[in-house]
Amino acid sequence: xxxxxxxxxxxxxxxxxxxxxxxxxxxxxxxxxxxxxxxxxxxxxxxxxxxxxxxxxxxxxxxxxxxxxxxxxxxxxxxxxxxxxxxxxxxxxxxxxxxxxxxxxxxxxxxxxxxxxxxxxxxxxxxxxxxxxxxxxxxxxxxxxxxxxxxxxxxxxxxxxxxxxxxxxxxxxxxxxxxxxxxxxxxxxxxxxxxxxxxxxxxxxxxxxxxxxxxxx
Amino acid sequence: xxxxxxxxxxxxxxxxxxxxxxxxxxxxxxxxxxxxxxxxxxxxxxxxxxxxxxxxxxxxxxxxxxxxxxxxxxxxxxxxxxxxxxxxxxxxxxxxxxxxxxxxxxxxxx
Numbered sequence: 001x002x003x004x005x006x007x008x009x010x011x012x013x014x015x016x017x018x019x020x021x022x023x024x025x026x027x028x029x030x031x032x033x034x035x036x037x038x039x040x041x042x043x044x045x046x047x048x049x050x051x052x053x054x055x056x057x058x059x060x061x062x063x064x065x066x067x068x069x070x071x072x073x074x075x076x077x078x079x080x081x082x083x084x085x086x087x088x089x090x091x092x093x094x095x096x097x098x099x100x101x102x103x104x105x106x107x108x109x110x111x112x113x114x115x116x117x118x119x120x121x122x123x124x125x126x127x128x129x130x131x132x133x134x135x136x137x138x139x140x141x142x143x144x145x146x147x148x149x150x151x152x153x154x155x156x157x158x159x160x161x162x163x164x165x166x167x168x169x170x171x172x173x174x175x176x177x178x179x180x181x182x183x184x185x186x187x188x189x190x191x192x193x194x195x196x197x198x199x200x201x202x203x204x205x206x207x208x209x210x211x212x213x214x215x216x217x
Numbered sequence: 218x219x220x221x222x223x224x225x226x227x228x229x230x231x232x233x234x235x236x237x238x239x240x241x242x243x244x245x246x247x248x249x250x251x252x253x254x255x256x257x258x259x260x261x262x263x264x265x266x267x268x269x270x271x272x273x274x275x276x277x278x279x280x281x282x283x284x285x286x287x288x289x290x291x292x293x294x295x296x297x298x299x300x301x302x303x304x305x306x307x308x309x310x311x312x313x314x315x316x317x318x319x320x321x322x323x324x325x326x327x
Contacts, residue, residue: 037271044275046268053277061277074265074272080257081278089290092256093227102222103322105303106252107230109260112305112314116230119315127319128220139293143224 022065049073087139095130095143096120102143104135110153118159154178226299226325228318234307239314241321244302246295253291254284299325 036048051073093106094113136144
């Protein structure tokens with residue numbers, strides 16, 4: 001999950017222009033594809049996911065959110081497409097920066113990206129966090145942070161002890177998910193606690209005493 | 218603070234259920250590229266494949282071209298980097314692994 005307030009100025013800083021408008025564009029559905037995707041030659045509308053997309057006269061991507069709560073536009077897919085136009089891409093990895101040199105840890109889910117990152121940041125206070133889940137790599141070899149929230153699973157509880165001390169219900173929820181998983185009972189809604197910002201601030205930076213520069217540097 | 222940096226090192230984390238120790242070994246660029254390619258399909262594309270097809274069909278993006286470009290950018294960005302594979306045992310002690318990786322990074326830098 002990305003962070004709206006941080007992502008947009010950050011993308012603008014990389015020269016990517018995406019407008020998000022909370023209103024419906026004028027669409028006269030002409031072509032239809034798959035389930036509930038309509039296109040009138042200029043605007044594509046997804047009635048199932050409650051979003052529309054068009055390119056404005058300057059070539060910028062405009063995304064219309066049709067329902068603030070139920071809209072589910074594939075924004076990261078659109079970000080990725082725009083990043084590639086700037087000779088940059090996403091890599092699924094956590095990462096650190098030391099003296100301006102970036103080190104990244106790509107891995108499949110549940111392999112230890114977050115655990116290793118937290119252990120490194122606790123071990124050496126001079127390390128700076130690059131990212132927890134997604135890193136932006138440019139063809140010139142620069143690595144940029146991508147502002148996503150920490151994804152916290154049951155096996156991460158020991159990393160965030162003081163958070164769970166104040167939020168025992170969250171701890172209970174994750175432990176339940178862990179038990180259900182053992183018995184192959186559907187648990188997907190319980191297994192992940194993706195938002196820690198109420199307690200730690202975005203990206204857990206209060207926890208690690210690190211800051212965040214939305215505008216890059 | 219979270220900040221950008223020049224990419225110097227890549228440690229691919231690989232879980233194994235065999236043994237209890239962990240080791241760091243040099244790895245081929247193609248292994249990292251394959252991982253990063255498959256990961257973007259699994260993590261970014263697959264959950265929104267219908268949208269990707271619709272956006273490609275109506276000319277807002279080009280998934281095939283994007284995957285090709287993704288490979289090219291990866292190859293360029295990883296050029297000259299030190300590449301390692303970290304084999305992690307199940308129930309790994311991440312404090313120990315972090316200490317080892319940190320000393321590995323520091324040895325290479327200082």
